[in-house]
Amino acid sequence: MKNVLHVGGSAPSTYIGAMKHSRKSRLRFILGDQLSRDIASLRDANPAIDIVFLAEVAEETAYVPHHPKKIAFLFSAMRHFAEDLRAEGFTVDYVKLDDRQNTGSLGGELARAVKRHAVATVITSAPGEFRVLDDMQHWEKMCGVPVEIRDDTRFICGRQAFRTWAGGRRGLRMEFFYRDMRRRTGLLMEDGEPAGGRWNFDAENRKRLPAGIRLPPVPRFEPDAITRAVLALVAARFAGHFGRLDDFALPVTAADAAHALDDFIANRLPAFGDWQDAMAADEPHLFHSLISTSLNCGLLDPLDACRRAEAAWRAGAAPLNAVEGFIRQILGWREFVRGIYWLRMPEYGTRNGLAATRRLPEFYWTGETRMACLRQVITQTQASAHAHHIQRLMVTGNFALLAGLDPDAVDEWYMIVFADAYEWVELPNTRGMALHADHGEVGSKPYAASGAYINRMSNYCGGCHYDVADATGPRACPFNALYWDFIARHEKRFEANPRMSMPVRGWRKMPAAKQTALRARAAWLLEQLNREDASL
């Protein structure tokens, strides 16, 4: 398989039931996030005898009401993928959402296709989400032919390899996984040692964006006839969903995604490291790659993206702190959270380690809040179905953590609003990294921060109704009192955590009058959030 290293081997293919038919014809069922030419289910495909099958189904658009840009992106990418396969000579059966006979479910459409083509076998690849894997267990019964589910080999670390790595370890830390992956792939390695003598250049990647810095434009991919047809369909069917459909300019083919990656490597990667954690008003993209939509549905290959970034460093076109930072996100975080997901599901999806129960305030849907940071991230997400990592973690995620919002509601929000959202990557990031609801499995400490952090990393506070320097007054930044209230609420839980002992000590040393004022302000803020018309 091109470009994919299966560290430590991968899980064997699974056959549901035994082969009973002898006819040669096989149906290759490609799901919407399996748009890679080298997906396992197409590996030995033969245009002379195989039929490739894709289906747009209502249940996939409705298990959460996705952002319309995500639906449009996936349907357009699927239709383009089908066209590319046809151009290669394959017979492609493609069912559109508005096909009158469409049953609305993956299993239902597969059963119809099996009947239509009288095939002997179905070959597909393991899905990204537990929910779909569960569904697949019924497909053979529904179709009456054997269904072969092949391992998804597009990840750099196979599921079985992650299980082997995790086996016997007391704690699973991304940093050690990442080092192992660097050794195994040879990425940024020199004579067995990490390039530059260090594994991690994160400390150099926390600069605040200087005023007046020139930000390179992000390439736009104007809708062609296929995308325009999809946009019309989505506008008609999903107008009530969160988010805007106008100004669609995402890459929807492998060729366009490759162009977007090249553009990032040439123009934004060199500065990616320095300002990886920075945020700026009305500047949603900064130096980020914006490749997650393409990676997650298969238009880009993760190991290839890492190798291309490494090549830029070796050619002297990008500094090591930037390239290491970028590779760590993909080789480290992306693979790690996927490993955790499959290791711990379905139990992981029910964790609520901090017993958080507050409902999601309405402003997460409308963006109507006087908190400039939240307003920026939410309105930008409405428009583009994207926010960069620190916005997701330290603004919307941090607020949800401090305010004790219910992880189920927060998870659902993250699944709905982002074009790159799939449960295998969204869930460990939200429930684990942002909400610390997973008992510290993904992050050894909660990413809790007061307004001072947001002020240090952004220019949001300057244009805010609230005063970031104040914690208790009527216009005090809500993050400040909520931060100390969070520490106070979980003081006992965190006192034994070496990475949390400093804030716990800080809280304990604080004069009683200050503690009382902070908790009173936090109680008032939380009371506002409990109201139907919560307005902060």
Ligand SMILES: Cc1cc2nc3c(=O)[nH]c(=O)nc-3n(C[C@H](O)[C@H](O)[C@H](O)COP(=O)(O)OP(=O)(O)OC[C@H]3O[C@@H](n4cnc5c(N)ncnc54)[C@H](O)[C@@H]3O)c2cc1C
């Ligand atoms: C609460 C929360 C929810 C998130 N939900 C998703 C999600 O549904 N889908 C998703 O793809 N990412 C998710 N992320 C991770 C990250 O925010 C996005 O991958 C990133 O913002 C995508 O933008 P980009 O392509 O410009 O990334 P860049 O900043 O340019 O990073 C490059 C690539 O690294 C990978 N990456 C970076 N950070 C992570 C991470 N923490 N976990 C996994 N991969 C990572 C992505 O594939 C990304 O495209 C979430 C993060 C948080 C904190």
Ligand code: SF4
């Ligand atoms: S003052 Fe507080 S609420 Fe306002 S932008 Fe800054 S951190 Fe956000």
